[in-house]
Amino acid sequence: MNLNRPLLILFVSLVSVLLWPPCSSSDLSPYFYALSCPNVELLVKGTVQSATALDPTLPGKLLRLLFHDCMVEGCDGSVLLQGNGTERSAPESKTLGGFQVVDVAKRLLEIFCPGTVSCADILVLAARDAVELTGGPSVAVPLGRRDGRVSSASKVLPNIIDTTFTLDEMLHHFSSKGLSLEDLVALSGAHTIGLAHCSAFSERFDEGPNGTWTPADASLDRGYAAELARRCSGGADESVTVGIEPGTSSVFDNQYYRNVLVGKGLLGSDAQLAADSRTRRMVEAFSGNQEDFFRSWARSFLRLASVGVKTGGEGEIRTSCPQRNR
The missing domain is CATH 1.10.520.10 (Peroxidase; domain 1)
Structure with a gap:
C-alpha cells in the first residue's frame, strides 16, 4: 500500500475509531x-x-x-x-x-x-x-x-484549596472530588512551575512598620525566608510575585519535592506535605526519583481532568469561551 503520510494518519485514525469500544454518554x-x-x-x-x-x-x-x-x-x-x-x-x-x-x-x-x-x-x-x-x-x-x-x-471559595489549609483540610477537599492522598501529593508537584503573589504566603511572615516582613514560620529555611522577606516587604499585594520554586520555576521537574524537604516550599500547604508522616514518605520518594513522580503525575492529572465532566447531552459546545451560547 503506497499511502502518503497525511492519508496514512487519517487511515490509522479511522481504524482506531472503529476498533475503540463504543462509549456511553x-x-x-x-x-x-x-x-x-x-x-x-x-x-x-x-x-x-x-x-x-x-x-x-x-x-x-x-x-x-x-x-x-x-x-x-x-x-x-x-x-x-x-x-x-x-x-x-x-x-x-x-x-x-x-x-x-x-x-x-x-x-x-x-x-x-x-x-x-x-x-x-x-x-x-x-x-x-x-x-x-x-x-x-x-x-x-x-x-x-x-x-x-x-x-x-x-x-469558588468553598471548593478551592487555600494555602493555609492543614493536610486534613486539603484531603477533605480532594476526597470530595474523588481524588486520593497520592493525587494530592502528585498534583502538588504543579508548584514546580509558575509564579506566586506575595499575598499567597503572607501568613508565614509578620508585617512590621513600613510594610517590612519578618519570618514567623519556623519551618521555612532561614536563608530562603530572608530572601522572600526582602522581595515582598512593602509588596504583599497583587503587584509583586516570586518564583513558586526557587531556582527552576520555569522547568517541570521534581525539584519541588527536594525543596519541600529542606524548608523551601513556598506555600504553607507545601510545608504540610513534609511535616505529616502520611505524605512525607511520598515526598521523599518523588524527590529521589523523577520518573516515579512523572508516572504518578500522569495518573493523577487524568483523574483531575475527569472530575465532574459533562458529556453527551449535558451542557453545550460554546462558540466563544467567555460567553454562553445564545
Missing part, C-alpha cells in the same frame, strides 16, 4: 475528535507554544486555571465564563491567568472545526501541553467534555 475517549477535528491537539499545542514563547509564565497559569475549573464545577470550562457573579469574577479568581491562550485556540478551532471542540477540552489540552513544554511528561488525555452553563462566584 458518560465516557470520554482519546479518539473523540478523530473524525470531526483530527488536528485539535496540534492546533492547541501550537497555540500554547506560541504564547509561551512570548510569555514564559503562561504554563504555570494554565495549570492553575485548570485546577480552579475542575475543583469548583468540575472540568467544564465554567471558570472561563465572564460576567457578574461568575467564577471568574470571584475575589479568589482575580490572580488567575491564561484565559487568552484558551480564547485564541478556540477562535482557531472555530475556523477549522466550527461548533465542535469544547472550551473544557481546550483547557485540559492546554494545561497538559504546558507541562510537556516545560519538560514534564506527555499525557494522553481522553476528550469529549462539554461546556457547563452554570458558573457561580459563591461556589
Whole structure:
C-alpha cells in the first residue's frame, strides 16, 4: 500500500475509531475528535507554544486555571465564563491567568472545526501541553467534555484549596472530588512551575512598620525566608510575585519535592506535605526519583481532568469561551 503520510494518519485514525469500544454518554475517549477535528491537539499545542514563547509564565497559569475549573464545577470550562457573579469574577479568581491562550485556540478551532471542540477540552489540552513544554511528561488525555452553563462566584471559595489549609483540610477537599492522598501529593508537584503573589504566603511572615516582613514560620529555611522577606516587604499585594520554586520555576521537574524537604516550599500547604508522616514518605520518594513522580503525575492529572465532566447531552459546545451560547 503506497499511502502518503497525511492519508496514512487519517487511515490509522479511522481504524482506531472503529476498533475503540463504543462509549456511553458518560465516557470520554482519546479518539473523540478523530473524525470531526483530527488536528485539535496540534492546533492547541501550537497555540500554547506560541504564547509561551512570548510569555514564559503562561504554563504555570494554565495549570492553575485548570485546577480552579475542575475543583469548583468540575472540568467544564465554567471558570472561563465572564460576567457578574461568575467564577471568574470571584475575589479568589482575580490572580488567575491564561484565559487568552484558551480564547485564541478556540477562535482557531472555530475556523477549522466550527461548533465542535469544547472550551473544557481546550483547557485540559492546554494545561497538559504546558507541562510537556516545560519538560514534564506527555499525557494522553481522553476528550469529549462539554461546556457547563452554570458558573457561580459563591461556589469558588468553598471548593478551592487555600494555602493555609492543614493536610486534613486539603484531603477533605480532594476526597470530595474523588481524588486520593497520592493525587494530592502528585498534583502538588504543579508548584514546580509558575509564579506566586506575595499575598499567597503572607501568613508565614509578620508585617512590621513600613510594610517590612519578618519570618514567623519556623519551618521555612532561614536563608530562603530572608530572601522572600526582602522581595515582598512593602509588596504583599497583587503587584509583586516570586518564583513558586526557587531556582527552576520555569522547568517541570521534581525539584519541588527536594525543596519541600529542606524548608523551601513556598506555600504553607507545601510545608504540610513534609511535616505529616502520611505524605512525607511520598515526598521523599518523588524527590529521589523523577520518573516515579512523572508516572504518578500522569495518573493523577487524568483523574483531575475527569472530575465532574459533562458529556453527551449535558451542557453545550460554546462558540466563544467567555460567553454562553445564545
